[in-house]
Amino acid sequence: MHGRRKQKVHVVTMGCAKNVVDSERLMAQLNLSDIEITSRIEDADVAVINTCGFIGAAKEQSIDAIIETVRHKSRGSLKKVYAMGCLTERYREELAADIPELDGVFGSNQLSAVARTLGAEFRHELLGERVLTTPSHFAYLKISEGCDNPCSFCAIPLMRGKHVSRPTEALITETQLLSAKGVKEVVIIGQDTTYYGMDLYGRRTLADLLRRVADVPGIEWVRLMYAYPTRFPQGVLDVIADHPRLCKYLDIPVQHASDRVLRSMRRGITRRAMEELINRIRDRVPGVAIRSTLIVGYPNETVEDFDTLLDFVEKVRFERLGVFTYSQEEGTTAFPLGDLVPQREKERRLATVMALQQEISRQNNELQVHTRKRVLIDRVDNDRFVGRTQHDAPEIDNEVVVSSKYPLAPGTFHDVEIVDAVEYDLFARA
Numbered sequence: 001m002h003g004r005r006k007q008k009v010h011v012v013t014m015g016c017a018k019n020v021v022d023s024e025r026l027m028a029q030l031n032l033s034d035i036e037i038t039s040r041i042e043d044a045d046v047a048v049i050n051t052c053g054f055i056g057a058a059k060e061q062s063i064d065a066i067i068e069t070v071r072h073k074s075r076g077s078l079k080k081v082y083a084m085g086c087l088t089e090r091y092r093e094e095l096a097a098d099i100p101e102l103d104g105v106f107g108s109n110q111l112s113a114v115a116r117t118l119g120a121e122f123r124h125e126l127l128g129e130r131v132l133t134t135p136s137h138f139a140y141l142k143i144s145e146g147c148d149n150p151c152s153f154c155a156i157p158l159m160r161g162k163h164v165s166r167p168t169e170a171l172i173t174e175t176q177l178l179s180a181k182g183v184k185e186v187v188i189i190g191q192d193t194t195y196y197g198m199d200l201y202g203r204r205t206l207a208d209l210l211r212r213v214a215d216v217p218g219i220e221w222v223r224l225m226y227a228y229p230t231r232f233p234q235g236v237l238d239v240i241a242d243h244p245r246l247c248k249y250l251d252i253p254v255q256h257a258s259d260r261v262l263r264s265m266r267r268g269i270t271r272r273a274m275e276e277l278i279n280r281i282r283d284r285v286p287g288v289a290i291r292s293t294l295i296v297g298y299p300n301e302t303v304e305d306f307d308t309l310l311d312f313v314e315k316v317r318f319e320r321l322g323v324f325t326y327s328q329e330e331g332t333t334a335f336p337l338g339d340l341v342p343q344r345e346k347e348r349r350l351a352t353v354m355a356l357q358q359e360i361s362r363q364n365n366e367l368q369v370h371t372r373k374r375v376l377i378d379r380v381d382n383d384r385f386v387g388r389t390q391h392d393a394p395e396i397d398n399e400v401v402v403s404s405k406y407p408l409a410p411g412t413f414h415d416v417e418i419v420d421a422v423e424y425d426l427f428a429r430a
Contacts, residue, residue, distance in 0.1 A: 006036045009118060010044035012069065013133070014062045015052025017189050017225075019085060020133060021142040023050045026111055027131035033120035037131060041072055046080045046118060051087035053159055055327035062087045070101040082106065084114050086159040090331075108159050109145070128174035135378060137411030138185035138394050139178045143171055143209065147191035149228060150266045151255075152334035153295060153326065156191050163192060165200045168209055172216065179218035184411060185376060186219055187393060192228045194236065207235035214245040220413065221376065223393055225251040230268040232277055237284040247390040248285055251320075252277075253293040257312030258305035261298055266333065271312060278316055289391035291320035296353060297346030298326045299337035306349055313356055319364060320397050321357045323350050358423045365398070365421035375400050375416050375428065377408045385430075387414075404430035 009030055013023040026048070027037050038044050047069045051062035062085075072078045080103040088095055089107040096105045106114050112122035132139055146161040147154075175186060188210070190196065197205030206224075214222045222245055227236070229252050240246045256262050257271045281288060294309065301309075313321070325346035328339040341349075375387040378394065384401050385408040392398045402408060402416050408430060416428035 006034060007046065007119060008036045008038045008044045010038050010041045010047045012041075012047065012049045012065055014050060014065055015054060015058055015086065017140045017187065018142055018191070019050050019052060021130070021140050021189070022085070022108075022111060024130035024133055026050075026114060027133075028129040029111075029115045029122055030118060030120050031131060032123060032129070033115075035118060035120055041069070042077060044078060046082070047072070047078055048082045048084060048114065048118070051083055051085035053085070053087035053090050053155065055324065055329070057327070059087055066095070066099060066102070070099060073101060080104075082114065082117065084108070084110065086156075089159040090155065109161065128170060128177050130174075130177075132178075132181060132183075134394070135410060136182050137376065137378075138187060139181075139183045140187045140189050141171060141175060141178070141213065142166070142189050143193060143196050143206075144190035148195060149192055149230075149268075150333070152264060152266045153255075153298065153329065153332055155329040155332055158331050160191060163195050163199060165196050165198070167200060168197075168205065168212065171209065172212055175213050175216045175219065179216050182411065184219065184413075185221040185223065185394070186213055187223045187225060188213070189225050192226060193224060194227045194231070194233055204233045204235075206233060207239045210236065210239050210246060211243060214239075214243050220245060221247050221390060223247045223249050223390075225393065227252045229254055229274055229277055234280075234284075237281060240288070241285045248288045249291070249391055249393065250281060250285075250288060251291040251393065252281075255293065255295050256298065256301075256305075256309060258301070258308040261301050261305050264300050264334070264337075265295075265298065271308070275312075275316065289319035291322075291393065291397065292318050293322045293324065294353060295324050295326050296349040297341040297343075299328075299334060299340045301326075301341060310353065310356060313353060313360075317360050317364070318357070319361075319391060320393075321353075321361075322396070323353050323357075325350055361398075362421070362423045365423065365426055368418045368426055369421050371418050373400065373416055373418060373426075373428065375402060375414055377402070377410050377412055377414065379410055380407075389426075398424050398426065400426045400428050402428045402430050406430075 052058040082104040084106040088105045092105050115122040144165045146163045148163040373389045377387040418428050420427040
């Protein structure tokens with residue numbers, strides 16, 4: 001007598017690393033209830049799209065993913081399609097009305113409801129369990145949910161709510177589980193990581209958490225992302241400088257450099273204070289790589305404001321930089337300002353900043369030639385091995401292309417000599 005066939009679920013993840021973690025948690029809960037996960041939508045009975053609602057382009061991609069998945073259902077291969085995540089948190093009723101083929105629409109904090117709808121028993125005590133969708137040697141550790149900052153352009157608090165820290169002990173347990181799976185690099189993420197601990201412990205305890213995560217046996221690198229610049233905790237710099245397993249790397253989104261724009265953005269910081277913070281970071285952590293993000297085309301950004309931003313980028317010389325064009329988001333405090341800068345002009349400003357940054361990055365990289373670096377191998381491309389230094393986050397930063405006479409396995413560390421450099425890549429010999 002044959003048992004009932006396992007239900008097969010396909011999960012599609014849109015957007016940022018925070019969504020990746022949510023999808024991985026959902027898949028672990030499904031696995032524990034004997035529900036099979038499949039990477040092929042053609043083999044699935046049910047599909048779940050974990051959507052992103054951050055900016056206009058991300059919303060479009062999420063809607064396209066929903067429509068494409070619903071088409072699979074109409075062709076008869078899928079029985080059910082569900083949507084969850086940030087986009088559905090904001091536009092639940094509209095999505096349910098506009099795409100009636102969806103069998104259910106869930107918000108960003110409804111993981112347990114999604115799991116139960118799929119027939120899984122949601123086990124809160126197993127929240128540290130995840131099915132890793134990243135390469136097995138690195139993983140994201142989400143230390144908090146939501147955000148208390150009042151940034152005028154940002155819809156994250158509307159989708160994710162107020163800041164909620166996860167207890168330190170739960171995060172250490174999760175890190176131990178990741179280490180047991182072979183994870184070597186832990187990337188710390190959250191909407192605002194520097195605020196960690198305020199709601200639970202009455203003070204910012206990120207420095208303590210970083211130290212404890214880095215002390216977990218088996219973990220070689222710990223990397224900090226999404227550190228808010230206002231009221232930046234000095235203790236974080238001390239632990240990055242002093243702990244050998246903390247990457248000399250800091251992601252600190254500044255968004256703009258014109259005081260007028262920063263005031264309208266409600267960032268709570270001035271250009272001068274940001275420059276002082278960046279100098280303090282570099283003084284306390286010699287050799288640190290600072291990554292940042294900027295927004296161009298904010299409604300009241302004049303040509304003069306943009307020139308101020310360019311001057312700031314040239315002066316500060318970030319090691320890593322990403323730039324977004326402003327996206328008008330309803331419900332935010334900037335929404336009533338309108339969307340005054342034409343999209344074409346936004347794109348021109350973005351290209352101008354990135355051309356400047358490309359030259360800065362090329363010059364920085366050329367200084368690395370003839371130095372030795374420790375590299376974590378991410379993947380093999382034909383006969384070349386592609387990895388990263390401690391100064392590069394996975395999926396967004398520079399890579400090191402290594403030539404070697406013997407194979408270098410993904411997830412292993414190697415000392416290499418840098419022999420050449422271009423704008424966003426280093427070339428090395430093992």
